[in-house]
Amino acid sequence: QVQLVESGGGLVQAGGSLRLSCAASGRTFRSYAVGWFRQAPGKEREIVGTISSSGSSTYSADSVKGRFTISRSNAKNTVYLQMNSLKPEDTAVYYCAAARSGTSYSTYSYDFWGQGTQVTVSS
Numbered sequence: 001q002v003q004l005v006e007s008g009g010g011l012v013q014a015g016g017s018l019r020l021s022c023a024a025s026g027r028t029f030r031s032y033a034v035g036w037f038r039q040a041p042g043k044e045r046e047i048v049g050t051i052s053s054s055g056s057s058t059y060s061a062d063s064v065k066g067r068f069t070i071s072r073s074n075a076k077n078t079v080y081l082q083m084n085s086l087k088p089e090d091t092a093v094y095y096c097a098a099a100r101s102g103t104s105y106s107t108y109s110y111d112f113w114g115q116g117t118q119v120t121v122s123s
Contacts, residue, residue: 002026002112009117020081022096030074033103038092050103
């Protein structure tokens with residue numbers, strides 16, 4: 001069993017930065033790939049990026065490529081999402097999720113989810 005807790009969301013002006021954290025419980029967390037997703041009001045949940053269990057492989061969606069970076073510390077059981085050059089269209093609830101089967105773009109592949117953290121970018 002893995003429990004995930006996101007933190008670090010908030011209100012920021014366009015062009016600003018935020019770093020989200022996804023803290024996990026459970027000794028097996030280092031065996032899980034992690035994905036960051038986001039969901040804006042009235043829209044479907046979409047992939048932001050993923051990181052492999054070892055941290056050696058990452059993926060970023062085209063909409064955030066070059067602005068967002070995913071990293072992890074298995075020693076701290078934490079995955080990070082560094083968000084720079086934020087835009088109003090980045091406004092959403094951000095979720096982290098863990099997948100035993102490896103990285104995936106699909107929400108259905110993820111076994112555990114956090115409760116989400118709100119990110120609001122003002123223009």
